Amino acid sequence: xxxxxxxxxxxxxxxxxxxxxxxxxxxxxxxxxxxxxxxxxxxxxxxxxxxxxxxxxxxxxxxxxxxxxxxxxxxxxxxxxxxxxxxxxxxxxxxxxxxxxxxxxxxxxxxxxxxxxxxxxxxxxxxxxxxxxxxxxxxxxxxxxxxxxxxxxxxxxxxxxxxxxxxxxxxxxxxxxxxxxxxxxxxxxxxxxxxxxxxxxxxxxxxxxxxxxxxxxxxxxxxxxxxxxxxxxxxxxxxxxxxxxxxxxxxxxxxxxxxxxxxxxxxxxxxxxxxxxxxxxxxxxxxxxxxx
Amino acid sequence: xxxxxxxxxxxxxxxxxxxxxxxxxxxxxxxxxxxxxxxxxxxxxxxxxxxxxxxxxxxxxxxxxxxxxxxxxxxxxxxxxxxxxxxxxxxxxxxxxxxxxxxxxxxxxxxxxxxxxxxxxxxxxxxxxxxxxxxxxxxxxxxxxxxxxxxxxxxxxxxxxxxxxxxxxxxxxxxxxxxxxxxxxxxxxxxxxxxxxxxxxxxxxxxxxxxxxxxxxxxxxxxxxxxxxxxxxxxxxxxxxxxxxxxxxxxxxxxxxxxxxxxxxxxxxxxxxxx
Numbered sequence: 001x002x003x004x005x006x007x008x009x010x011x012x013x014x015x016x017x018x019x020x021x022x023x024x025x026x027x028x029x030x031x032x033x034x035x036x037x038x039x040x041x042x043x044x045x046x047x048x049x050x051x052x053x054x055x056x057x058x059x060x061x062x063x064x065x066x067x068x069x070x071x072x073x074x075x076x077x078x079x080x081x082x083x084x085x086x087x088x089x090x091x092x093x094x095x096x097x098x099x100x101x102x103x104x105x106x107x108x109x110x111x112x113x114x115x116x117x118x119x120x121x122x123x124x125x126x127x128x129x130x131x132x133x134x135x136x137x138x139x140x141x142x143x144x145x146x147x148x149x150x151x152x153x154x155x156x157x158x159x160x161x162x163x164x165x166x167x168x169x170x171x172x173x174x175x176x177x178x179x180x181x182x183x184x185x186x187x188x189x190x191x192x193x194x195x196x197x198x199x200x201x202x203x204x205x206x207x208x209x210x211x212x213x214x215x216x217x218x219x220x221x222x223x224x225x226x227x228x229x230x231x232x233x234x235x236x237x238x239x240x241x242x243x244x245x246x247x248x249x250x251x252x253x254x255x256x257x258x259x260x261x262x263x264x265x266x267x268x269x270x271x272x273x274x275x276x277x278x279x280x281x282x283x284x285x286x287x288x289x290x291x292x
Numbered sequence: 293x294x295x296x297x298x299x300x301x302x303x304x305x306x307x308x309x310x311x312x313x314x315x316x317x318x319x320x321x322x323x324x325x326x327x328x329x330x331x332x333x334x335x336x337x338x339x340x341x342x343x344x345x346x347x348x349x350x351x352x353x354x355x356x357x358x359x360x361x362x363x364x365x366x367x368x369x370x371x372x373x374x375x376x377x378x379x380x381x382x383x384x385x386x387x388x389x390x391x392x393x394x395x396x397x398x399x400x401x402x403x404x405x406x407x408x409x410x411x412x413x414x415x416x417x418x419x420x421x422x423x424x425x426x427x428x429x430x431x432x433x434x435x436x437x438x439x440x441x442x443x444x445x446x447x448x449x450x451x452x453x454x455x456x457x458x459x460x461x462x463x464x465x466x467x468x469x470x471x472x473x474x475x476x477x478x479x480x481x482x483x484x485x486x487x488x489x490x491x492x493x494x495x496x497x498x499x500x501x502x503x504x505x506x507x508x509x510x511x512x513x514x515x516x517x518x519x520x521x522x523x524x525x526x527x528x529x530x531x532x533x534x535x536x537x538x539x540x541x542x543x544x545x546x547x548x549x550x551x552x553x554x555x556x557x558x559x560x561x562x563x564x565x566x567x
Contacts, residue, residue: 035394040462041436043503063393069299076393101302105390106309106353107360107398110302118298146345147335150295185338213339214348 001136001169003091003201006056006242008265013247016254017047024054027258029090031244034061037087038079045086052087058202058244059089060171063105066129066139067098067112067122077132084133090242093138093171093202096122096159113148114158119165126166138201139163140171143179143208143217154186156194163199170195172238173204174231175223179215192234200238205231205264206246220249223260228267235271243268296329304330308346309353310389312382315346357385357398364399364429367473367480368406368422372415380411396433399426417471417489424473424507427465427498431505434463439501439558442551452565454528458521458554459562463500466510466518469493474507501558513537517550 007028012020019025030051037044051057063076084092097109112118130136141159153161163170172195181188205228207221223231223245235241245260296304304326311318322330334342358381362369369377388401403426406412407419439461448456471489474496479486495515498507510518516533525533534550535543554560 036396038394039396039433042433042463042500044433046436046503069302073393098302100391101299101306103391104306104310105393106306107356107390107395108309108349108352110305110309110349113295113298113301115295115298121298145348146342147337148301149332149335150301183337213344214337216348 001167001199001201003169003242004056005240006058006090008261008268009056009058009242009244010257010261011060011244011246011248012048012051012057013251014044014047015251016257019254020051021047025254025258027055027261029056029058029242029244031058031060031246032087034059034080034083034092034094035063038076038083048087056090057087058242059084059087059092060140061092061094062107062109063099064094064129065099065105066094066096066125067110067118068101069098069121070101070103072125072128072132074132077129081133084135091138091169091201092133092135093140093169095142096139096162097142109142111142111144111146111148112158114151114153114155115148116152119158119161122162123166126162126168130166130168136168138169138171140173140204141176141180142173143176143183143215145183145214145216147184154191154194155180156191160194160196160199164196168199169201170199171202171204172200172234172241173206174234175204175206175208175227176217178224178227178230179208179217182215188230189233192230192237195238197238200241203231203234203238203241203243203264204246205243205260206248218249219246222256223263228263231264232267232271235268240268240272296333300329301333304333305346305349309350310385311350312354312386315343315350318346318350319343354382354385357381357390357395360395361399361402364396365402365422365425367425367477367486368402368418370480370486371418371421371476372411376411380406380409383409396429399429402426417469417473417476417491420467420469420471421473421476421489423467424469424477424496424498427467427496428477428505428507431463431465431498431500434461434500437461437463437561440555440560440562442555444563445551448563454526455565456527456563457524457565458527458530458560459564460518460521460554461499461559461561463498463505464518464559465498466515467496467498468515469496472509474509477507499557499559506557513546514550514553517547 009029012030012032095109100106177188177191205223206219209216209218243264247257308315308318336342361381384405390398403419403423406422470493472492473489476486476489494509496507497510513534517530520530520533531547534546538546
């Protein structure tokens with residue numbers, strides 16, 4: 001799977017449309033939430049077409065529901081394909097999760113039990129989705145707040161196995177690893193070090209909120225210091241990977257969002273010559289770093 | 293006891309996470325067999341019990357949808373206040389859990405649901421206000437269409453006019469309301485507290501011109517004329533429908549005025565001789 005290195009981008013949000021269309025900021029690329037543009041017409045598509053003329057775009061979906069036991073949503077895939085034809089994205093991604101069952105949509109990224117049954121189910125569906133779209137997709141690890149008793153493998157093993165068996169790529173969300181590590185008590189670097197290097201084609205970074213008893217993936221803060229450290233570890237392991245900042249609530253002015261992308265660039269470029277050796281510094285408890 | 297299969301696990305979680313009073317109430321509502329599956333479903337965490345972990349998702353389900361509907365139906369919420377709106381949405385989500393892939397569609401049943409809800413007895417205009425807000429949303433991302441310039445009519449020979457048929461922009465919608473809910477929507481859009489709307493039946497048309505969505509009250513003659521056009525009626529049929537309401541003498545002048553307005557508002561996207 002050969003995908004271009006797009007550099008350091010940000011999520012495209014309506015609040016920033018006027019500023020982007022006015023100053024055409026020197027951001028490397030934009031990621032859009034696919035479903036927000038799977039509409040017949042109007043402002044979203046008009047703005048997107050103008051922005052696409054100047055920037056690479058990636059389609060990032062939230063409703064593929066790849067892990068659902070409902071039938072595959074072929075109408076959704078047809079509309080996604082239509083959008084892809086219009087936008088010609090660098091790639092298409094969604095999440096390793098399920099979002100609904102029984103014809104209902106919870107509009108949330110729900111965790112799967114990490115079992116052989118779920119693995120076979122997801123692998124089969126990824127293959128069918130990739131056939132339908134005529135391209136390989138990236139799947140992202142989600143933040144989770146519960147674990148299933150029935151799971152027989154850690155999340156990173158499940159994610160890696162899906163990517164290897166279904167021949168898809170991975171969008172590694174560094175903040176989600178950090179959040180889930182805190183919520184479930186695993187070591188974030190174990191996750192980073194277990195994911196196959198060749199499968200990772202994009203990083204996500206975002207802010208989260210500390211709810212006391214759990215971390216919440218709220219996308220309404222700057223990237224936390226400890227997550228930047230984990231990002232550095234990810235860059236050391238995976239090398240030059242397209243990186244994107246997500247910010248979905250309490251959205252700051254565009255310059256503040258862009259500054260986060262530029263910070264990611266600075267970290268990545270500083271580490272660029274360090275190669276892709278496995279990071280073995282697992283002794284630093286990231287939770288403690290976050291707390292401090 | 294064997295672990296529930298993936299499909300059972302997902303069905304069970306759906307029940308627990310969408311229970312209106314949270315996961316504890318959701319657990320209490322399960323059948324004995326489901327309860328047996330649910331008891332061993334989630335691992336306890338270091339800081340949270342299984343039910344507390346489920347409740348994180350249950351809260352996110354409700355609040356994400358409530359916040360989205362609050363944004364899509366801002367005037368409806370302003371008309372009844374945050375607390376009533378919260379309770380209304382709780383009831384709505386029980387009756388109409390989302391099924392569409394897009395969050396944007398979550399409120400599509402809300403106007404009709406409000407009409408059947410006890411809140412309608414307190415605020416009889418509320419369902420029509422919600423219908424207007426939904427029409428505005430629908431117009432926002434309706435298919436694009438290039439408006440026709442009125443000069444296009446100059447080339448039509450007089451003998452062709454009776455059989456002429458107009459095509460209207462796909463964003464155009466028409467509502468009949470018993471209260472001036474458009475005043476409520478305008479107040480909320482202007483940031484002023486909404487008053488109870490006047491009981492004054494009218495038609496409203498909602499449409500998008502370029503990228504802006506507009507709404508405007510229209511009289512019975514215009515509503516009838518638009519109905520006739522939408523039914524692919526000929527220009528002669530449109531004239532008849534207007535004439536029946538304003539009288540034959542005034543009809544011709546009114547039709548000219550309507551055409552001027554429709555072209556100025558970008559409503560007409562085509563005209564031709566075929567039905």
